[in-house]
Amino acid sequence: MNSKVIPLVDLKKQYQTLQLEIQDAMNQVIEQTAFVRGPFVSKFEKEYADLMGVKHCIGVANGTDALFVTLKMMGIGPGDEVITTASSWISTSETISLTGATPIFVDIDATTYTIDPGLIERSITKRTKAILPVHLYGQMADIDTIRQICDRHTLLLVEDCAQAHLAIRDGIVAGNAGDAATFSFYPGKNLGAFGDAGCVITNNDDLANKVRRYANHGAIVKHHHDVEGINSRLDGLQAAILSVKLPHLRDWTRRRRDVAATYDTLLDDIPNITTPTKVTNSQHAYHLYVIRCDRRDELREHLATNHISTGIHYPKPLPHLDAYAHISPQQKRVPVAEQASQEILSIPMYPEMTPSQISCVADSIRDFYTRCN
Numbered sequence: 001m002n003s004k005v006i007p008l009v010d011l012k013k014q015y016q017t018l019q020l021e022i023q024d025a026m027n028q029v030i031e032q033t034a035f036v037r038g039p040f041v042s043k044f045e046k047e048y049a050d051l052m053g054v055k056h057c058i059g060v061a062n063g064t065d066a067l068f069v070t071l072k073m074m075g076i077g078p079g080d081e082v083i084t085t086a087s088s089w090i091s092t093s094e095t096i097s098l099t100g101a102t103p104i105f106v107d108i109d110a111t112t113y114t115i116d117p118g119l120i121e122r123s124i125t126k127r128t129k130a131i132l133p134v135h136l137y138g139q140m141a142d143i144d145t146i147r148q149i150c151d152r153h154t155l156l157l158v159e160d161c162a163q164a165h166l167a168i169r170d171g172i173v174a175g176n177a178g179d180a181a182t183f184s185f186y187p188g189k190n191l192g193a194f195g196d197a198g199c200v201i202t203n204n205d206d207l208a209n210k211v212r213r214y215a216n217h218g219a220i221v222k223h224h225h226d227v228e229g230i231n232s233r234l235d236g237l238q239a240a241i242l243s244v245k246l247p248h249l250r251d252w253t254r255r256r257r258d259v260a261a262t263y264d265t266l267l268d269d270i271p272n273i274t275t276p277t278k279v280t281n282s283q284h285a286y287h288l289y290v291i292r293c294d295r296r297d298e299l300r301e302h303l304a305t306n307h308i309s310t311g312i313h314y315p316k317p318l319p320h321l322d323a324y325a326h327i328s329p330q331q332k333r334v335p336v337a338e339q340a341s342q343e344i345l346s347i348p349m350y351p352e353m354t355p356s357q358i359s360c361v362a363d364s365i366r367d368f369y370t371r372c373n
């Protein structure tokens, strides 16, 4: 048995391939003392907007702020409702609450784990201002249908793309369907900084301007505070590191898809598990490779014994977190998300995974079910 640990993600391996370039980029920032905003940030913003095919990219301090600032600058606040998915990281819903608005949770689709578009319209009320789908694990939500719902009801659409850099569905790259989209560059994300970082992308000039201003104390020009704002800026070191990494993002995404394809082949015939669904006309970005399985917790223990790290994303649907103890029982009724949360398991996934690591994980899973059946 291989005694080397197979981690869920391996940030060190990626760093080692770019070590000199990254150190050089960091040195330049330090030499120029361009620590906050400045030329390295502008450069990265331009590069990222170009890659995403949008007019504006505004760097902010993290992906959570990207959501908050976007919603707030869209004018969402007290008395408003924003419809979002029952299954995500808490940033998605806590930022809705932070504006003063109320998150309305909608159950997920059982195969993609993203918001079920068929359940959205019954949750729309007079107070609804926006829909906030999450492209969970790198799988895009049914954005075409959601866009149509938004158009029909004159609602804003914000895409949470924190896990979905370069995912595509029906010819639309994640972040291009909404009025705005937000990204996280948290170290473990598909494009990761060396600390917290995030951005907002949009084609709307007015929104871009407001987001940029609000995230910088309400000022575009120094000391000209048109409004009050907050301090949520991308710093120069993170931007310079992201600029070094960005040219590799397509290749890393391709490699994630290759790893996933290998897993698919190796795991497909094990009846106790379901591999991630492949949606027609869609390309998953595989931030996570999430299987659904029988006896999840036992499998997880078995893998841990074999030095294979796993994760659960996420152990509870958002409306079942203690933070939402106050919401109505009806809002908590998300049976599909609830069942998924008990059966899902994230297995190691990163671009640098070797074929032997992939088969080691797959063999270990097969071994568990063969011995236990």
Ligand SMILES: *Cc1c(COP(=O)(O)O)cnc(C)c1O
Pocket: 062, 063, 064, 065, 088, 089, 091, 092, 134, 160, 162, 163, 183, 184, 185, 186, 196, 197, 198
């Ligand atoms: C990571 C993540 C965020 C928040 O990003 P941070 O940069 O960690 O603040 C938001 N939404 C989702 C779905 C995420 O996975």
